[in-house]
Amino acid sequence: MDIRYEAYCFADPLFFDEQRETGDAADDYAALLPAPETGWRAGARGVWRMLQPLARNLPLQGWKIHVSAGLSNAERVLVKVHEHCIEHNVSYKHLRSRGTLLARNSKYAPRDGSGKLLTLYPADNNELERVLAELSVKLEGEPGAYILSDLRYGAGPLYVRYGGFAEQWVELDGKRVLAVRKPDGTLVPDKREPTFSVPDWVTIPEFLAPHLAARKGGDPAQFPYRVKKSLHFSNGGGVYLADRNADGEQVVLKEARPYAGLDRDLIDAVERLRREHEVLERLKGIEGIPTAHDRFTVWEHHFLSMEYMPGVPLGSWLARNYPLTRRDCTEADIVAYTKRALALVERVEKMVEAVHDRRIVFGDLHSMNILVDGDDDAVSLIDFEMAADVDGGARPALGAPGFRAPRDRHGFEVDEYALAVLKLWIFLPLTTLLELAPAKLRGLADFVQRRFDVPEGYADAIVAELAPRNAPPRSSETELDQDEPDWTLVRKQITEAILASATPERTDRLFPGDIEQFRVGGACFGYGAAGVLHALNAVNGERHTDHEKWLLESVRRDPPGRPGFYDGSYGIAYVLEELGYRDEATKMLSASATLVEQTTDHGLEGGLSGIGLTQLHFAVKRKDNEFGRQALATAVRLAEALETADPPGAFARAGLLNGWSGPALLFIRLFERTREEGWLSFADQALERDLEECVESDDGSLQVRDGETRTLPYAGVGSAGILMVAEELAKHRPDAKALKSLPGLREACRGEFVIHPGLLFGRTGLMTALAMGAEPDQRVRDTIDLHLSRLAWYAVPYKGGLAFPGNQLLRLSMDVVTGGAGILLALAATLDGKAVLPFLSSRTAGR
Numbered sequence: 120m121d122i123r124y125e126a127y128c129f130a131d132p133l134f135f136d137e138q139r140e141t142g143d144a145a146d147d148y149a150a151l152l153p154a155p156e157t158g159w160r161a162g163a164r165g166v167w168r169m170l171q172p173l174a175r176n177l178p179l180q181g182w183k184i185h186v187s188a189g190l191s192n193a194e195r196v197l198v199k200v201h202e203h204c205i206e207h208n209v210s211y212k213h214l215r216s217r218g219t220l221l222a223r224n225s226k227y228a229p230r231d232g233s234g235k236l237l238t239l240y241p242a243d244n245n246e247l248e249r250v251l252a253e254l255s256v257k258l259e260g261e262p263g264a265y266i267l268s269d270l271r272y273g274a275g276p277l278y279v280r281y282g283g284f285a286e287q288w289v290e291l292d293g294k295r296v297l298a299v300r301k302p303d304g305t306l307v308p309d310k311r312e313p314t315f316s317v318p319d320w321v322t323i324p325e326f327l328a329p330h331l332a333a334r335k336g337g338d339p340a341q342f343p344y345r346v347k348k349s350l351h352f353s354n355g356g357g358v359y360l361a362d363r364n365a366d367g368e369q370v371v372l373k374e375a376r377p378y379a380g381l382d383r384d385l386i387d388a389v390e391r392l393r394r395e396h397e398v399l400e401r402l403k404g405i406e407g408i409p410t411a412h413d414r415f416t417v418w419e420h421h422f423l424s425m426e427y428m429p430g431v432p433l434g435s436w437l438a439r440n441y442p443l444t445r446r447d448c449t450e451a452d453i454v455a456y457t458k459r460a461l462a463l464v465e466r467v468e469k470m471v472e473a474v475h476d477r478r479i480v481f482g483d484l485h486s487m488n489i490l491v492d493g494d495d496d497a498v499s500l501i502d503f504e505m506a507a508d509v510d511g512g513a514r515p516a517l518g519a520p521g522f523r524a525p526r527d528r529h530g531f532e533v534d535e536y537a538l539a540v541l542k543l544w545i546f547l548p549l550t551t552l553l554e555l556a557p558a559k560l561r562g563l564a565d566f567v568q569r570r571f572d573v574p575e576g577y578a579d580a581i582v583a584e585l586a587p588r589n590a591p592p593r594s595s596e597t598e599l600d601q602d603e604p605d606w607t608l609v610r611k612q613i614t615e616a617i618l619a620s621a622t623p624e625r626t627d628r629l630f631p632g633d634i635e636q637f638r639v640g641g642a643c644f645g646y647g648a649a650g651v652l653h654a655l656n657a658v659n660g661e662r663h664t665d666h667e668k669w670l671l672e673s674v675r676r677d678p679p680g681r682p683g684f685y686d687g688s689y690g691i692a693y694v695l696e697e698l699g700y701r702d703e704a705t706k707m708l709s710a711s712a713t714l715v716e717q718t719t720d721h722g723l724e725g726g727l728s729g730i731g732l733t734q735l736h737f738a739v740k741r742k743d744n745e746f747g748r749q750a751l752a753t754a755v756r757l758a759e760a761l762e763t764a765d766p767p768g769a770f771a772r773a774g775l776l777n778g779w780s781g782p783a784l785l786f787i788r789l790f791e792r793t794r795e796e797g798w799l800s801f802a803d804q805a806l807e808r809d810l811e812e813c814v815e816s817d818d819g820s821l822q823v824r825d826g827e828t829r830t831l832p833y834a835g836v837g838s839a840g841i842l843m844v845a846e847e848l849a850k851h852r853p854d855a856k857a858l859k860s861l862p863g864l865r866e867a868c869r870g871e872f873v874i875h876p877g878l879l880f881g882r883t884g885l886m887t888a889l890a891m892g893a894e895p896d897q898r899v900r901d902t903i904d905l906h907l908s909r910l911a912w913y914a915v916p917y918k919g920g921l922a923f924p925g926n927q928l929l930r931l932s933m934d935v936v937t938g939g940a941g942i943l944l945a946l947a948a949t950l951d952g953k954a955v956l957p958f959l960s961s962r963t964a965g966r
Contacts, residue, residue, distance in 0.1 A: 122353065124927045125227040125520070127634045129218065133555070133917075134620070134631035135930045137166055138222040139215070146216045151194055152201040159205075164212075165627070165637070166219045167238075170201075171210040177240050180283045180299045180309075182247045182324070186254075187234040187263030187276040189378045190385060193220055196276065199257050200237050209250060210240040224264055226380040226388070226517060228354045230313040233379055234264035240284050244324050251277055264379040265419060267313035272330050281321050283309045288680050290720055295681040306717075313352075342417050344372055344424065355380020355388030356420065360427065363412075370412060371428075371501075375421040382516035389421050391504040396423050398479055398506040405473045407499040428499040430492030433463075437486065437548060438829065443570075443872035445818040457572040459496065460545045466498040467541065471534050474500075478509050480530060484537035485519035486544065520929055521551035527588050539584035546571050548874065549912060551928040556915045557587050558595035563912070597921055599911035606950055609921065613943050614659060616920030617651060617933045621666060626676065629669050632934030633925050639681060642673040644690030645724065645879075650935035653694045653957070658947040667698055674707065682714035683722075684729025684957075685776065685936070693733050693957060696740065708737075715753075721760055722772070723781030724835075727753050731785045732958045735792065747792075754789050757782045758801050764808055771825035773812035774833065775840030776879065779805040783844045784958055790851060799852045806848065806857035809841050813860070820870075821863030834884030835936065838867040842888045847960060849893065865889060869902045876913040876923045877932070878941030878955070882906050890949040891962070903949060910942075 130136040149168050154161040162169045171177075188196040197213060204211045214220050214236055223232055241247040251272050261276045269278030282299060289298035289306040298306040302320055310316055315334065317323060323331060344361040351358040356374035363370055373392060380388035392414070399411035409426040416422070438444075440459070442452040467489055474481050482505035490499045505515040509530045515523070521544070524536035544550045546567040552559055561582055568578035586592070598604050598612065620631055628641025629648040636646040644650040648670045655661045674691055681687030688711040695704040720726030731753035738747035761782065772778050783805035790798035814824045822830035823837045831837035842864040848855050868885035875881030886906035889899050914921050915931060923939050925932025932938025935956075948955035952962030 121927060122227040123229065124634060124929055126222055126225060126229070127637070128520075128929055129222045129225075131631075131930070133931050135634050135925070135932070136631070137627075137637055138219040139166070146218055148194070148197055148213060148215055148217065151197055152213065155205060163215065166215055166223075167212045168215045169210075169212045170204070172208040175208055175210065175242060177210055177242060177284050179285045179287060180281070182241065182244065182279055182281050183284065184239040184241065184247070184250060184254075184272075185235045185266050185269055185278040185280065186237040186239070186258070187266055187278065187378075188220075188236045189224075189262055189264070190217065190221060190381075192261050192263075193217065193236055196236065196258060196261055196263075200239070200254065203250070203254060203257065204239065207250070209246070211237055213237045221381060221385075224354065224379055224381050226353050226355045226382060230352060230354050231268050231311050233313075233354050234266040234278075236263070247279070248324065248326050251279070262378055265376060268311060268315060270315050270327065270330055270334060272327070279327065280315070281317055282311070286680065288714075290718055292720075294720075294725065295683075295687075343415070344370065346372065353380060353388075355391070361424075363424070369427045370424045371409070371426070373423045373425070373504075375423075377419060377421070384516035386516060392421055392423050395502075395504040395506065398503045399425065401477050401479060402474060402503070405470070405477075407470050407497070408474070408503075409499070409501060428490050428492075428501055430490030430497070430499060432487045433489040433491055433545075434486040435828065436491040436496075437545065441548070441872065444870045445816075446820060446866050446869040447818070448871060453570070454572045457546075461573070463491065463496050463498065464538075464542055464545060466496070467500075468538060470498060470500055471538060474506075475509075475531055475534070479506055480509050480515075481534050481537075482506050482515035483518060483522075484534055484541065485522035486541070486548075487519065489541075520554060520927070523554075525587065536584060539581050542577070543567060543581050543585070546573070547872075549928065552913065552924060553585070555924055555928065555930065556595065558593040559912075559915075560585055560595075561592075562595055562600070566912075595916075597911065597914045597916060599914045599921070604907075606946065610658065610943060610946055612919075612921040613923075613939050613946075614655060614661070614920070616917045616922040617655070617939050617943075618663070619918035619920055620922070620931075620933050623665060623669050626673070629666060629673075630933040630940075631930075632932045633937045635686075635936075636934065639686040640673075640677065640679060642670055642677075642691055643679065643681075643686050644694065645685030645936045646934045648673070649691045649694040650685075651933060651940040653697060654935060654940035654943050656697065657953065658943050662698070667700075670695070671700065671703060674703075678707075678710060680714075681725055682711040682718055682730060683725030684733055685724040687711070687725060688714070689730050689733040693736065696737065708733075719760070720777075721757055721764075721779060721782050722777040723784070724776040726777075726781070727757050727760075728781035728785045731757065732781075732788060735785070735788055736958070739792070750785075750789070754782075754785055754798070754801075757785065761801065761805055761808065767812045767824075769826060771812055771823045771831055771836050773809035773823045773841060774831075774836040774838070775843060776835040778812070778836070778840065779808040780841050780844040783809075784847060787844070787847050787851065788958065799848065799855070802844075802848050803852065803855040803857050806841060806845055806855075810857060810860050813838060813841070813863075815863065816867070818866070819863065820866035821860055822867045832867040832870065832885060833880045834888060835879030838864045839885050839888035840879075842868065843891055843955075843959060846888075846891045846893070850960075865892070865899065869898070871905060871909075873906075873909075875926060875928065875937070876910060876942060877925060877937040878945050879936045880926060881937075882909060883942050883945035883949075887945045887948050887955045891955075891959075907949070 127135040130138045160171050255273050258275050263276040266278040269280040287298040288295045291308045297309045299309045343364050346359045346361045348360050356376045359372040361372045375388035375392035377389050396414045402408050412424040414423045442448045442456045488502045507513045522537045522540045524533045528536050540550050564578035564581045630651045632646045641647040679688040684690040688707050692704040692707040723729040731750050734746045734750035783802040786798040786802035813821045822832050825831050834840040868889050873882035878884045913923050922931045925937035935941045947953040954961040
């Protein structure tokens with residue numbers, strides 16, 4: 120689970136969104152802080168409201184002040200800081216609503232933004248010193264979460280950090296990130312990490328020296344453990360593996376930060392840590408549950424030391440053992456796995472029963488809080504911060520998506536619900552989808568009953584426990600559940616859902632998609648409006664002028680700060696040209712010239728290969744040699760970079776979006792344009808570089824290695840993306856060295872289970888990659904049919920159409936990378952032979 124997604128689930132039950140004002144005056148902080156009628160400019164950017172005096176011009180960067188507050192004192196702090204800034208003409212911004220403050224201080228919010236309620240922009244160091252001194256008096260005693268990225272001023276809620284005032288951008292690891300400028304004019308990343316640091320050319324003002332000394336102070340001997348490594352971080356604190364100084368015993372340390380990591384009951388991490396300690400004391404002696412050693416405070420952070428429990432999380436165990444991710448899974452594999460999984464679930468049930476015997480509700484049973492160890496699959500339970508006495512009547516205020524019980528379950532019913540989810544999840548890990556579409560329950564449970572060697576009535580028992588109470592059963596059946604779906608109707612329904620989701624009244628995004636649209640903008644190709652409009656036009660020949668107007672207005676109002684194809688201006692320009700807005704496309708490309716010069720990343724998503732392919736496309740379409748020269752120059756830069764490419768790193772980049780498969784595609788297209796064989800050699804070399812990141816899995820498939828244990832078969836990052844480009848190379852150089860890996864790459868796309876449906880990180884990407892082969896054999900055709908049939912798992916009725924969940928299965932998505940637009944393109948490519956994405960080939964005939 121990517122914990123970033125949880126923070127975008129507060130605002131809307133169907134779509135990822137930033138927390139916004141509810142319309143309730145009590146939730147709107149702006150109503151408390153009226154801007155002066157003259158001399159000030161007020162505006163909004165995302166979750167922030169900006170106020171700036173017209174008479175003052177700020178530097179591009181400098182020392183900024185952050186002010187922290189909790190939900191109980193936020194309004195009081197806001198008013199005091201607002202009055203001070205207005206009186207002294209200090210520019211500042213503040214979070215726009217109480218809901219946003221809660222979301223940003225919740226347990227799974229990003230740690231680098233935790234605690235920040237206001238940001239002040241002093242004009243110079245003198246003003247910095249004066250504002251801090253005066254506000255420290257006015258805000259004395261006000262509590263708030265510690266801002267990890269900053270230096271604390273005194274003992275109050277004021278913090279400072281050197282960073283950018285205005286948006287400046289630079290490239291880092293293939294991504295455009297906010298930047299600050301060195302004295303020589305060079306842009307470098309503006310580090311926004313959960314630890315205080317200062318650029319090496321910046322001198323800390325002398326008046327901050329005592330506060331820096333206080334941060335560095337503290338006797339290390341006060342900390343009675345030696346931390347060896349971190350195991351997990353959340354906004355509430357970290358979990359660490361450590362040795363006890365007194366005797367060297369290995370323990371787990373759990374950290375809690377005051378006022379941070381809030382749950383829905385507004386309880387912070389410190390209070391949950393206290394409760395966990397009490398619960399573990401009551402559960403002492405139960406085998407498989409850690410013994411609590413001691414609870415202590417060092418500086419302002421609270422810690423709980425407990426027994427180290429061996430094993431791997433059940434989620435990791437499943438990733439290693441689940442048979443349906445492997446090609447050609449046998450009946451013997453199914454039987455063996457079923458026996459092992461049922462025994463494991465039984466052990467968990469017995470442990471939960473032992474917990475209940477002590478009158479404790481676990482409250483947070485899920486796949487990451489269950490550890491499995493050894494050949495005998497010994498089980499232990501960890502993380503009791505949501506546990507409580509059953510007689511207290513409290514419900515858990517946090518919970519893992521897919522496992523957390525609905526609000527009508529109380530007491531032991533909370534754990535009984537999670538156990539039933541576990542019984543389903545261990546055979547079909549799509550249970551997160553049930554929160555979004557409860558009607559899917561019956562179909563998923565019936566699949567488990569049919570596919571696995573579970574006892575008779577296993578599915579019925581799961582459904583009886585998990586079915587919504589006091590609600591009539593609803594059918595989840597869609598056209599995709601038919602034995603022979605009407606694919607024309609399916610595509611029409613996907614289109615209807617996309618159009619029904621549009622929000623032209625919003626300025627930040629037109630179509631709901633992945634959380635990335637809030638980072639890169641709602642207009643881009645991969646996650647925004649440009650890609651959706653391309654899909655509707657490419658698949659259906661449909662034009663939607665109101666939506667095209669939105670796109671035009673969006674890029675005029677907020678020009679992209681990135682040049683990439685999927686995340687920036689070049690992808691938008693491609694679509695504008697496609698839709699006939701030639702002048703606007705030209706202006707966008709011209710405005711991006713400096714950004715292109717600064718780009719060194721090779722990827723298709725945000726780097727030079729996507730830029731070069733767009734330049735070549737414009738050269739061909741417009742018969743414009745200048746674009747052709749630009750494409751050639753871009754390809755030369757990539758060829759030179761290929762010769763000195765870094766070796767594979769710890770985590771995967773290989774694949775269509777960020778690997779060397781993107782440059783390989785550009786080299787192939789340049790060969791088709793110039794007939795110069797050297798470009799095919801470069802393409803072969805680039806694919807070989809991506810193949811260096813692949814490993815052979817135990818089922819003989821070739822997948823991209825990601826970390827120590829995980830492998831990826833996907834199109835965006837994974838072997839399917841390499842396969843797509845390798846199939847393009849095979850048309851021109853069938854004896855290329857990289858093509859020896861084609862069988863293994865194809866096998867990677869044949870697994871029966873894929874967790875997501877999307878094009879770049881899910882099932883339809885694997886399906887499309889297989890369909891791109893010149894002459895698919897019967898096994899491949901059968902796999903394509905299997906992938907098509909399994910789309911029924913994910914399809915959710917939406918306003919008369921069909922929608923699909925995006926990454927993490929938490930919310931619906933309509934974008935190209937993760938959602939309905941990408942699935943629409945994949946179906947057109949697989950069934951009709953159309954090009955699945957720009958720059959990839961179409962087939963001469965459909966299936």
